[in-house]
Amino acid sequence: MRWRCECQYDGTDFQGWQSQPHGNTLQDYIEGRLAVIFGKKVRIHGSGRTDCGVHARGQVFHFDGEWHHDTEKLRRALHSGLPSGIQITEIHEVDNYFHARFSVKKKRYTYQIYLGHASPFEKRYKWSIGHRTIDLPQMNALAHCLLGEHDFSAFGAFGGDHKDTHPRKTLYQLTFLQDGCDVILATEGNGYLYKMVRTLTATLLEVGLGKIDGNYVLDCFQKGIRREKITTAPPHGLFLDKVFY
Amino acid sequence: MRWRCECQYDGTDFQGWQSQPHGNTLQDYIEGRLAVIFGKKVRIHGSGRTDCGVHARGQVFHFDGEWHHDTEKLRRALHSGLPSGIQITEIHEVDNYFHARFSVKKKRYTYQIYLGHASPFEKRYKWSIGHRTIDLPQMNALAHCLLGEHDFSAFGAFGGDHKDTHPRKTLYQLTFLQDGCDVILATEGNGYLYKMVRTLTATLLEVGLGKIDGNYVLDCFQKGIRREKITTAPPHGLFLDKVFY
Numbered sequence: 001m002r003w004r005c006e007c008q009y010d011g012t013d014f015q016g017w018q019s020q021p022h023g024n025t026l027q028d029y030i031e032g033r034l035a036v037i038f039g040k041k042v043r044i045h046g047s048g049r050t051d052c053g054v055h056a057r058g059q060v061f062h063f064d065g066e067w068h069h070d071t072e073k074l075r076r077a078l079h080s081g082l083p084s085g086i087q088i089t090e091i092h093e094v095d096n097y098f099h100a101r102f103s104v105k106k107k108r109y110t111y112q113i114y115l116g117h118a119s120p121f122e123k124r125y126k127w128s129i130g131h132r133t134i135d136l137p138q139m140n141a142l143a144h145c146l147l148g149e150h151d152f153s154a155f156g157a158f159g160g161d162h163k164d165t166h167p168r169k170t171l172y173q174l175t176f177l178q179d180g181c182d183v184i185l186a187t188e189g190n191g192y193l194y195k196m197v198r199t200l201t202a203t204l205l206e207v208g209l210g211k212i213d214g215n216y217v218l219d220c221f222q223k224g225i226r227r228e229k230i231t232t233a234p235p236h237g238l239f240l241d242k243v244f245y
Numbered sequence: 246m247r248w249r250c251e252c253q254y255d256g257t258d259f260q261g262w263q264s265q266p267h268g269n270t271l272q273d274y275i276e277g278r279l280a281v282i283f284g285k286k287v288r289i290h291g292s293g294r295t296d297c298g299v300h301a302r303g304q305v306f307h308f309d310g311e312w313h314h315d316t317e318k319l320r321r322a323l324h325s326g327l328p329s330g331i332q333i334t335e336i337h338e339v340d341n342y343f344h345a346r347f348s349v350k351k352k353r354y355t356y357q358i359y360l361g362h363a364s365p366f367e368k369r370y371k372w373s374i375g376h377r378t379i380d381l382p383q384m385n386a387l388a389h390c391l392l393g394e395h396d397f398s399a400f401g402a403f404g405g406d407h408k409d410t411h412p413r414k415t416l417y418q419l420t421f422l423q424d425g426c427d428v429i430l431a432t433e434g435n436g437y438l439y440k441m442v443r444t445l446t447a448t449l450l451e452v453g454l455g456k457i458d459g460n461y462v463l464d465c466f467q468k469g470i471r472r473e474k475i476t477t478a479p480p481h482g483l484f485l486d487k488v489f490y
Contacts, residue, residue, distance in 0.1 A: 010365040055366070085365045120255040120330045121300070125366060 003074070004062050004098060005044075006090040009055060012124050012236065013085055016052040017059070026050075026086060030061070033081045037074070038065045045100045047107070047243040051195070053235030055125065058089075058108075058242040062100040098245070106172065106244035107192065111185040111201040112237045126182070127201075127237035134208035136178050142207055142214045143174040146200070146221065153224040154217075155200050156193030157232065167193060167224070174200065176208075195232050202233040248319070249307050249343060250289075251335040254300060257369050257481065258330055261297040262304070271295075271331060275306070278326045282319070283310045290345045292352070292488040296440070298480030300370065303334075303353075303487040307345040343490070351417065351435055351489035356446040357482045358428040371427070372446075372482035379453035381423050387452055387459045388419040391445070391466065398469040399462075400445050401438030402477065412438060412469070419445065421453075440477050447478040 009026055019027040027044060034042035046061040067074050071091055079088040097103075114126040115134065146152075149170040156167060173188040185201050206212045212229045220227050254271055264272040272289060279287035291306040312319050316336055324333040342348075359371040360379065391397075394415040401412060418433040430446050451457045457474045465472050 008364050008366075057364070057366075084368060087362070087365050117332070119302070120253050120332050121302075121370060123329060 001066055002062055002064050002094050002096050002098060003067070003091055004060065004094040004100065005075075005078075005088060007059050007061070008057050008087045008089055009059065010085040010124065011050060011053050011055045013083075014052065016054070017046055017048075017050045026059075029082055029086060030078070033078055034063060034065070036081065037077050038067075047100045047104055047240075050238075050240055051235050054238045054240065055236075056240040059240055060100050060243040060245075062094065062098060100243075103245050104191070104243055106188055106190055107240065108173075108186070108188045108242040108244070109192070109197045110187075110239050110241050111197060111233065112239070113183040113185070113201070113205065113233075115181045115183060124236060125239075127234055129205070132209060134178075134183065134205065135210070136176055136183075136208060138214065139176050139204045139208040142217060143176065143200075143204055145218060146174055147171050150221070151224045152193055152196060152221075154220040154226050154230060155196045155203065156226065157195040157199065165191060165193070169193065169196075176204070198233040198235065198238055199230060201237070202231040203229075205233070206231065246311055247307055247309050247339050247341050247343060248312070248336055249305065249339040249345065250320075250323075250333060252304050252306070253302050253332045253334055254304065255330040255369065256295060256298050256300045258328075259297065261299070262291055262293075262295045271304075274327055274331060275323070278323055279308060279310070281326065282322050283312075292345045292349050292485075295483075295485055296480050299483045299485065300481075301485040304485055305345050305488040305490075307339065307343060309341075345488075348490050349436070349488055351433055352437065352485065353418075353431070353433045353487040353489070354437070354442045355432075355484045355486050356430040356442060356478065357484070358430070358446070358450065358478075360426045360428060369481060370484075372479055374450070377454060379423075379428065379450065380455070381421055381428070381453060383459065384421050384449045384453040387462060388421065388445075388449055390463060391419055392416050395466070396469045397438055397441060397466075399465040399471050399475060400441045400448065401471065402440040402444065410436060410438065414438065414441075421449070443478040443480065443483055444475060446482070447476040448474075450478070451476065 014026055015024045017026045019025055030044055042063050042065055044061045044063045075088050075091040112126040114128045116131050118126045118128040151167045152169050153167040169189055169191045171189040175186050177184045203217055207214050259271055260269045262271045264270055275289055287308050287310055289306045289308045320333055320336045357371040359373045361376050363371045363373040396412045397414050398412040414434055414436045416434040420431050422429045448462055452459050
């Protein structure tokens with residue numbers, strides 16, 4: 001029996017999704033709990049890794065295990081033993097063809113920027129860049145040029161679990177929205193290179209702040225080369241919002 | 246020279262406001278930072294204690310110290326060395342008659358309740374009580390009876406720094422507001438007994454849930470006796486919003 005689970009987590013206090021020798025990762029906690037429930041090691045497969053500090057409103061994973069009681073009881077059993085920063089929101093049985101990583105059709109991320117000094121209640125979830133003025137239309141015009149299927153090598157990074165993925169990805173959405181001091185990047189794509197959302201965020205923001213030229217970014221993008229002015233935003237503003245299958 | 250400071254903090258990771266032998270309190274961190282800046286022990290005086298886990302959007306404290314540079318530089322020097330859960334939002338010089346605790350005219354608190362299971366991003370700041378239906382008009386009708394100057398012994402607790410305070414207090418506001426699953430208690434008063442806001446929250450909520458009778462609460466209130474059904478809400482939903490002088 002295969003189970004598809006959805007979870008939310010505040011990534012601040014975890015060492016990322018992927019199991020690590022020293023533990024304190026989402027995978028370690030969830031697998032630890034499943035081992036108690038099923039009485040043996042149960043391996044989980046996430047839709048992808050999230051880095052240390054990155055949050056999720058809708059991460060998906062699957063695992064195999066025999067459970068013949070009520071599904072809600074399984075959700076509660078799993079949920080109840082986890083740290084308070086993790087929440088199992090949904091669980092249901094799927095057929096064995098489903099794979100949380102390989103069956104992904106699309107992912108939605110958001111990145112939260114704050115134009116000022118975020119309060120202690122928001123700073124875990126927003127990148128505070130101080131009081132600045134940004135050219136939002138210019139950022140969105142440039143973002144629009146990146147939509148569609150392209151080689152995104154200019155915005156990728158080494159590392160992560162994306163060693164095997166091709167740099168050609170399709171972006172369906174890449175939009176900055178502003179509401180007062182809050183600026184949110186919303187993006188949907190069929191896949192992302194390692195740290196790609198955070199790199200797009202920082203790079204387009206630098207253009208909006210007038211620190212780098214839009215043509216420099218387009219040139220890197222078209223040539224598929226990451227140059228020194230292409231930077232990466234910190235992890236704590238990033239949310240994996242939804243995985244589509 | 247006397248300085249009046251305002252600060253915000255996420256109380257989750259601190260052992261409350263008041264200095265403790267093992268540290269990790271707001272007072273310990275702020276005094277530690279001031280000792281570095283002024284090169285000697287500087288005692289701070291808060292508007293009152295907040296318990297372990299209680300948050301503040303507008304806590305006020307004062308201290309005495311000679312500083313002849315720019316005030317904003319003092320704010321930054323103080324702020325920069327503090328844990329990320331504390332933010333010094335304002336600082337200005339006041340005359341020596343000002344005392345952060347004894348000059349208080351009024352305080353505003355809010356308590357955040359969530360009728361459901363709050364996400365990992367909200368659960369640090371909201372008391373999740375599961376999916377319930379509450380009788381808000383009844384809660385507010387009862388709350389209305391508590392307005393004005395009364396003996397609030399029925400809703401006080403032993404401990405805290407309120408040993409010396411009289412149980413007669415004046416409440417100017419005590420209102421529950423609902424927006425979907427969010428229920429907020431907003432209150433203003435010239436003073437509160439130890440744990441009084443949390444006790445009013447839990448007790449009026451119990452009435453709204455139909456678990457205790459409004460007349461039982463009124464009877465305790467009028468007799469000034471705290472009985473066993475008068476309970477106290479957990480600290481993490483409580484915010485000290487503003488102190489008025």
